[in-house]
Amino acid sequence: MQARTSTASFATMLAPAVALIGAFILVPMLLTVWLALQDWSTQTPFATATFAGLDNFREIFGPTSVGRDFKGALVNTALYTLLSVVLILPLSVALGLLVYQRRVAGGTALRTVLFSTYMVPMIAVALVWSKLYSPTEGPLNQMLGLVGIAPQPWLSSPDTALVSIVLLNVWQQVGYFTVLAVAGLTQIPGSLYEAATIDGANGWQQFRSITLPLLRRTLLFSAVIAIINAVQVFEPVALITQGGPAGSTNVLTYHIRRVGIERAQGGLGSAMAVMLMLSLIVVIAALFAFTNRKDAE
Numbered sequence: 001m002q003a004r005t006s007t008a009s010f011a012t013m014l015a016p017a018v019a020l021i022g023a024f025i026l027v028p029m030l031l032t033v034w035l036a037l038q039d040w041s042t043q044t045p046f047a048t049a050t051f052a053g054l055d056n057f058r059e060i061f062g063p064t065s066v067g068r069d070f071k072g073a074l075v076n077t078a079l080y081t082l083l084s085v086v087l088i089l090p091l092s093v094a095l096g097l098l099v100y101q102r103r104v105a106g107g108t109a110l111r112t113v114l115f116s117t118y119m120v121p122m123i124a125v126a127l128v129w130s131k132l133y134s135p136t137e138g139p140l141n142q143m144l145g146l147v148g149i150a151p152q153p154w155l156s157s158p159d160t161a162l163v164s165i166v167l168l169n170v171w172q173q174v175g176y177f178t179v180l181a182v183a184g185l186t187q188i189p190g191s192l193y194e195a196a197t198i199d200g201a202n203g204w205q206q207f208r209s210i211t212l213p214l215l216r217r218t219l220l221f222s223a224v225i226a227i228i229n230a231v232q233v234f235e236p237v238a239l240i241t242q243g244g245p246a247g248s249t250n251v252l253t254y255h256i257r258r259v260g261i262e263r264a265q266g267g268l269g270s271a272m273a274v275m276l277m278l279s280l281i282v283v284i285a286a287l288f289a290f291t292n293r294k295d296a297e
Contacts, residue, residue, distance in 0.1 A: 029277070035270035042266040049267070056271035070272055072247055073255035074279070076162060080251055081230035083166045084173070088226050089219060091174050096181030097211075111182065114175030122172065122235040129168045130155070130240045155241055158248035165236050165249055173229060177222050184218030185211070220291045224284055231280055252276050 036056055040049035060070040099111050117125075132138050133154035141151040154164040188211065196206045234253045237243060243250035243258070252272065260269025 032270045032273050032277075035266055036274045038267045038270075040266040041264045042260060042269075043264045052267060056267045057275070060268060060271055060275065066268065069247070069250070069255065070275075073250045073252045073272075074275075076248065076250055077231055077233075077252045077276075080162060080166055080169075080233060081227055083163065084169050084230040085223055085226045087166070087170045088174050088177055089222060091170070092177035092181045092222065093215065093219075095174065095178040096185055097207075099178065100182050100185040111179065114178050116175065117172050118176035120172065123239065125168060125172050126236040126239045129171075129236075133164055133240075156245055158246045161241055161245055161248045165233070165241070168236055169230065169233065173226065177226065180218060180222050181215070184215045188214045216291060216294070220287065223287060227283060227287075228280065231276065 035049070037051060037053060038049035039052040039055070040046070059066050061067055095114065099114075132140050135141060135151055135153060135156065138154075140154065144150070144152065153160060155161050192210050192214075193206055196210060201209065232253060233251055234257070237249050237251055237254045238257075241249040243254055253276075256269050256272045256276070259265050259272065
């Protein structure tokens with residue numbers, strides 16, 4: 001009887017959270033999957049939707065302009081995510097080591113400053129960085145001019161626009177991941193480094209043999225969060241580049257909004273959202289599988 005009462009109490013406490021998750025996560029996900037199988041305009045009620053099967057998926061992967069735009073946005077999203085993760089993780093570990101090992105003065109203050117960038121709304125960050133990237137008045141080009149380098153077309157060239165948005169994202173995100181790296185470093189016993197020092201291991205050898213292996217789980221968590229954050233990029237593209245120039249920054253979230261809202265093609269937009277979700281699931285599952293295999297070796 002006591003066990004039954006405890007189970008009922010546990011279920012009662014979980015019910016509000018489960019209800020919220022169902023209402024705001026599961027229901028929208030299921031609705032998106034359902035709409036992906038429909039021919040529906042966002043300017044009409046749901047009742048007007050007609051079943052289209054997999055036609056929307058065939059169209060977004062087809063040879064038409066719809067397919068080309070979708071695949072271009074998918075490639076841009078993949079590049080943006082890859083560059084963001086490749087830059088954020090090493091920087092966060094390096095800054096974490098500087099703060100944790102007290103190799104710079106004011107480590108606590110530095111940690112606070114780094115984390116504060118993550119607290120700034122992305123809209124504000126995007127607006128400020130759009131001024132920094134200004135071709136004539138921007139501080140970045142002015143500093144390059146001091147060393148004899150010509151002004152760079154940060155946001156007006158297809159070759160540099162996506163990288164410029166990546167740098168903006170890295171600046172905002174790296175402080176948060178630095179805090180995660182510091183938290184992981186605090187879990188590594190200092191006795192391991194003392195033993196390695198006695199055995200004659202230098203700093204690089206200790207980092208490679210102790211720090212990195214024992215930070216693997218922290219880095220896995222950081223990588224997953226960084227990937228999820230990266231694929232959701234929207235504000236910088238919407239506010240600064242609007243997907244240009246020449247579609248070089250047309251990432252999937254912005255493209256889905258343009259197709260589903262501006263063009264009122266709700267079925268196509270939902271199909272793109274489903275493919276984005278499936279791609280994210282596959283990448284994260286592969287990341288977990290790779291980490292688990294390394295742990296088993």
